[in-house]
Amino acid sequence: MTEQPFLKIERLSKRFGAFTALKDIDLEVRRGEFVCFLGPSGCGKTTLLRAIAGLDPQDEGRIEIAGRDVSRAPPADRDFGIVFQSYALFPNLTVAQNVGYGLVNRRKGAAEIKRRVDELLALVGMPEQGRKYPIQLSGGQQQRVALARALATSPGLLLLDEPLSALDAKVRVRLRDEIRALQQRLGVTTIMVTHDQEEALTMADRIVVMNQGAIEQVGTPSDIYRAPETPFVADFVGHMTFLDAVATGPGTVRVGSLELAVTGNGALTPGEPMRLAMRPEDVRTRGIAADTPNRFDARIARIAFLGSFCRAQLSPTASPGTTISADFSTNAMRDLGIVEGETRTVAFPPDSLRVFPARESA
Amino acid sequence: MAGSAVRVPAARLEAARGWRPDEAQVATALIALLGATLVVIIALPLWSLLSKSFQDGAGAFVGLRNYLIYFSTPTLFASLLNSVWVAALSTAIVVPLAFVYAYGLTRSCMPAKGAFYAAALLPIFAPSLLSALSLIYIFGNQGFLRHWLLGASVYGPIGIVMAEVLYCFPHALLILVTALSLSDGRLYEAADALGTARRRVFWTITLPGARYGLISATIVAFTLVVTDFGIPKVIGGQFGVLATDAYKQVVGQQNFPMGAVVGMILLLPAVLAFFVDRFVQRRQVALLSSRAVPYQPKPERGRDLAFLGYAISVGGLIVATYGVAVWASFVTYWPYNLSLTLKNYVFENAEPGGWEPYRNSLAMAALAAAIGTALVFTGAYLVEKLKVFPAGRAFAQFLAMLPMAVPGLVLGLGYVFFFNAAWNPLNVFYGTLTVLVINTIAHFYTVAHITATTALKQIDPEFESVSASLKVPFWRTFSRVTVPICMPAILDIAVYMFVNALTTVSAVIFLYGSGTKLAAIAIVHMDEAGFIASAAGMGAVIMLTAIAVKLAHIALNRFVFERLQAWRKR
Numbered sequence: 001m002t003e004q005p006f007l008k009i010e011r012l013s014k015r016f017g018a019f020t021a022l023k024d025i026d027l028e029v030r031r032g033e034f035v036c037f038l039g040p041s042g043c044g045k046t047t048l049l050r051a052i053a054g055l056d057p058q059d060e061g062r063i064e065i066a067g068r069d070v071s072r073a074p075p076a077d078r079d080f081g082i083v084f085q086s087y088a089l090f091p092n093l094t095v096a097q098n099v100g101y102g103l104v105n106r107r108k109g110a111a112e113i114k115r116r117v118d119e120l121l122a123l124v125g126m127p128e129q130g131r132k133y134p135i136q137l138s139g140g141q142q143q144r145v146a147l148a149r150a151l152a153t154s155p156g157l158l159l160l161d162e163p164l165s166a167l168d169a170k171v172r173v174r175l176r177d178e179i180r181a182l183q184q185r186l187g188v189t190t191i192m193v194t195h196d197q198e199e200a201l202t203m204a205d206r207i208v209v210m211n212q213g214a215i216e217q218v219g220t221p222s223d224i225y226r227a228p229e230t231p232f233v234a235d236f237v238g239h240m241t242f243l244d245a246v247a248t249g250p251g252t253v254r255v256g257s258l259e260l261a262v263t264g265n266g267a268l269t270p271g272e273p274m275r276l277a278m279r280p281e282d283v284r285t286r287g288i289a290a291d292t293p294n295r296f297d298a299r300i301a302r303i304a305f306l307g308s309f310c311r312a313q314l315s316p317t318a319s320p321g322t323t324i325s326a327d328f329s330t331n332a333m334r335d336l337g338i339v340e341g342e343t344r345t346v347a348f349p350p351d352s353l354r355v356f357p358a359r360e361s362a
Numbered sequence: 363m364a365g366s367a368v369r370v371p372a373a374r375l376e377a378a379r380g381w382r383p384d385e386a387q388v389a390t391a392l393i394a395l396l397g398a399t400l401v402v403i404i405a406l407p408l409w410s411l412l413s414k415s416f417q418d419g420a421g422a423f424v425g426l427r428n429y430l431i432y433f434s435t436p437t438l439f440a441s442l443l444n445s446v447w448v449a450a451l452s453t454a455i456v457v458p459l460a461f462v463y464a465y466g467l468t469r470s471c472m473p474a475k476g477a478f479y480a481a482a483l484l485p486i487f488a489p490s491l492l493s494a495l496s497l498i499y500i501f502g503n504q505g506f507l508r509h510w511l512l513g514a515s516v517y518g519p520i521g522i523v524m525a526e527v528l529y530c531f532p533h534a535l536l537i538l539v540t541a542l543s544l545s546d547g548r549l550y551e552a553a554d555a556l557g558t559a560r561r562r563v564f565w566t567i568t569l570p571g572a573r574y575g576l577i578s579a580t581i582v583a584f585t586l587v588v589t590d591f592g593i594p595k596v597i598g599g600q601f602g603v604l605a606t607d608a609y610k611q612v613v614g615q616q617n618f619p620m621g622a623v624v625g626m627i628l629l630l631p632a633v634l635a636f637f638v639d640r641f642v643q644r645r646q647v648a649l650l651s652s653r654a655v656p657y658q659p660k661p662e663r664g665r666d667l668a669f670l671g672y673a674i675s676v677g678g679l680i681v682a683t684y685g686v687a688v689w690a691s692f693v694t695y696w697p698y699n700l701s702l703t704l705k706n707y708v709f710e711n712a713e714p715g716g717w718e719p720y721r722n723s724l725a726m727a728a729l730a731a732a733i734g735t736a737l738v739f740t741g742a743y744l745v746e747k748l749k750v751f752p753a754g755r756a757f758a759q760f761l762a763m764l765p766m767a768v769p770g771l772v773l774g775l776g777y778v779f780f781f782n783a784a785w786n787p788l789n790v791f792y793g794t795l796t797v798l799v800i801n802t803i804a805h806f807y808t809v810a811h812i813t814a815t816t817a818l819k820q821i822d823p824e825f826e827s828v829s830a831s832l833k834v835p836f837w838r839t840f841s842r843v844t845v846p847i848c849m850p851a852i853l854d855i856a857v858y859m860f861v862n863a864l865t866t867v868s869a870v871i872f873l874y875g876s877g878t879k880l881a882a883i884a885i886v887h888m889d890e891a892g893f894i895a896s897a898a899g900m901g902a903v904i905m906l907t908a909i910a911v912k913l914a915h916i917a918l919n920r921f922v923f924e925r926l927q928a929w930r931k932r
């Protein structure tokens with residue numbers, strides 16, 4: 001028996017005038033899951049989140065939360081908490097009043113509210129700060145308060161719209177881990193919007209990659225990273241080299257005069273033009289034997305130092321006009337003495353290569 | 363597991379849902395109510411005016427006949443020409459005067475800028491006709507400087523132009539100061555680096571940068587003069603202008619259709635000004651990129667002294683003129699017995715109601731400020747922050763912007779025709795304080811609405827989303843968060859309404875009743891009856907009241923909002 005999804009979206013569409021912001025979105029989210037909407041700015045992530053919240057209702061389609069059809073329900077009937085990039089804290093209320101804002105309306109005693117507020121402030125790592133005003137807090141602290149406020153009423157669904165985008169890099173990483181830990185502790189179903197792939201890859205149980213108002217791919221972070229289903233996903237998540245190729249057999253393609261084996265991409269029709277995608281970090285330089293598949297010699301044309309690793313541009317001897325990006329750790333650079341201008345034997349494992357039909361451009 | 367411990371049971375949630383009023387329905391109803399209110403206080407009176415101009419005295423439709431009569435009656439048509447040339451001349455004088463003053467305030471390092479700014483704003487706090495009364499004391503038949511006019515009479519175009527220049531000066535100044543402060547300092551640094559001559563910098567950077575401000579100031583001044591009633595009434599003598607014609611037609615001759623025609627003609631320049639101004643505003647904003655650096659003047663002895671001298675003479679002239687009116691109101695018998703007395707303030711001698719008009723004015727201004735502020739701010743909130751009923755919100759927004767294009771006199775005429783109509787059940791209010799308050803709110807609605815909207819736009823748009831997610835209805839967030847945050851803007855609106863309600867004459871002159879005469883109207887009547895000193899006294903009382911309210915406003919801003927409310931940003 002399959003579990004009933006907590007959130008179910010069917011054929012959802014939304015237009016702004018003549019512009020279609022969301023087209024035919026279908027999505028299911030399980031109870032307790034952490035899902036990220038990932039995509040470039042303007043692809044409709046916020047629009048989808050706000051439709052789920054009922055803040056900007058969709059034009060067509062159905063939304064079900066916890067088995068209840070809420071397609072036309074106002075936000076107040078949907079049982080969710082929400083956090084915005086701007087924090088949206090009420091500046092004239094103290095931290096405690098902000099956190100307790102949704103509790104006051106529920107005819108609870110002052111003592112009960114205070115206890116709950118203290119508990120929540122402790123939960124987000126800000127005990128004893130209830131009397132301050134938002135303006136006296138740092139951005140990271142304000143976002144914690146906003147999170148506590150959203151969790152105060154114990155909503156079934158937590159919605160986060162780019163909660164970390166306004167913060168400094170360091171704070172962002174810390175809060176990222178804390179939000180994830182908190183979510184797992186509370187078990188609250190969470191949807192987070194982000195345009196930062198690293199955030200999505202590290203936090204989410206599943207990622208929904210969006211592009212131009214449509215869902216490109218839904219999958220776990222490693223699915224999305226290892227097995228992008230479309231050139232868009234391949235290009236947007238991580239770095240990829242795209243090369244024009246031609247299928248030569250059910251599991252082989254040719255780039256220039258370089259013949260490469262690809263596995264896990266379904267059967268290919270020989271003669272069909274393809275796009276081959278390869279990740280720079282999938283390059284192998286050590287332990288390459290004569291029978292290692294996809295081995296070839298390449299000249300190391302250029303090396304850029306990027307901190308913990310170097311990105312080199314490879315130019316295969318068999319196909320000198322082609323350029324392939326390859327990442328070498330600083331260790332490998334030192335141990336193997338990789339330098340610009342030399343020629344080396346490298347390999348890309350067949351299961352690390354992706355091929356797409358040539359007409360789908362990234 | 364803190365999260366689930368206090369989870370609200372579903373049953374209780376359902377129960378809560380039962381008694382909670384439906385937010386969307388409440389919002390829709392409120393927007394509809396706002397729209398209906400604005401229709402009654404703005405649209406219908408204007409419609410009455412429009413339709414009245416196409417009817418004869420009995421109410422039958424006569425097409426353009428009234429307009430034909432108007433343009434073929436030489437005395438009426440002459441007033442139109444008079445209005446236009448007097449307004450053009452006043453504008454041509456006041457805009458350059460105000461420009462140089464504004465230039466000194468923004469582009470020089472002259473001392474005491476605050477004091478000179480305040481001095482120039484003085485006319486805003488008095489009814490327009492106080493400047494006219496003052497000029498009568500100075501240049502009138504008993505004036506101590508009347509020989510300066512070389513035998514010409516101040517009663518007529520000369521007096522009108524002088525008084526209008528004084529009255530319009532602060533309005534033009536405010537616009538020009540804003541325009542000149544919007545300049546980008548980097549342009550001047552670039553010009554400096556290139557060694558551009560001073561004169562060339564002025565003609566190629568300063569003037570083009572301020573040109574929209576100059577257009578705006580020109581239009582505003584022209585419209586103010588054309589539609590002003592108080593000054594020509596007091597100092598115009600036999601010189602007819604549009605505004606006094608409308609008054610004569612309606613109040614003197616009870617010729618409502620002809621009054622309506624004059625009203626429609628008065629509407630023209632204002633409507634034109636409205637559209638040009640909106641166009642200019644849009645361009646002005648685009649002029650300043652977000653990365654512009656405000657211009658910081660550097661001290662320069664010669665220039666600073668020159669502007670100081672200019673500011674002393676112009677600012678001093680303004681203060682002196684109003685000072686003469688105040689002084690004269692305490693004088694026993696101008697100009698023969700200059701000993702001081704309070705007898706002119708025993709208004710019973712000059713005006714049957716005594717001090718009653720002043721009390722009426724205070725009551726009217728207080729009510730207009732209280733009710734008007736509540737209506738305007740709530741209305742702006744409904745229009746700006748709610749999502750339901752977009753057609754209703756757009757309609758309300760349109761009506762809220764309309765009064766800007768409607769001179770007080772025209773709105774007042776519309777009110778006469780609408781609230782005095784036999785068919786209108788609201789005619790029971792005619793002549794009451796209620797109609798005066800409503801009219802004043804409508805008259806000053808637009809500026810107040812823009813102030814409120816600007817403040818609301820600066821608030822995070824997600825506050826409504828957050829409260830919806832917390833199941834807190836919008837009206838609660840409105841009162842607990844939005845209103846406290848916007849308190850400075852709300853106070854601005856209230857003070858604006860109060861001061862204008864005290865000083866306005868043009869709209870209410872048609873609308874007061876036997877027990878509801880206002881102070882500014884009492885000035886007109888006392889002046890008509892020859893009690894000029896008492897008229898000036900009443901003007902002085904109004905001016906001092908308005909200034910006191912403004913000072914209280916400044917004090918409140920300084921001490922409450924900036925000091926006591928720690929949560930406010932500086």
Ligand SMILES: Nc1ncnc2c1ncn2[C@@H]1O[C@H](COP(=O)(O)OP(=O)(O)O)[C@@H](O)[C@H]1O
Nearest residue numbers: 016019021039040041042043044045046047048
């Ligand atoms: N209220 C609106 N009116 C018109 N267009 C809108 C509105 N809100 C969003 N859009 C458009 O819809 C698209 C998706 O917006 P959004 O969901 O905010 O993107 P993002 O993925 O960056 O969150 C954008 O192209 C945006 O310009």
Ligand SMILES: [Mg+2]
Nearest residue numbers: 045046162193
């Ligand atoms: Mg967004």
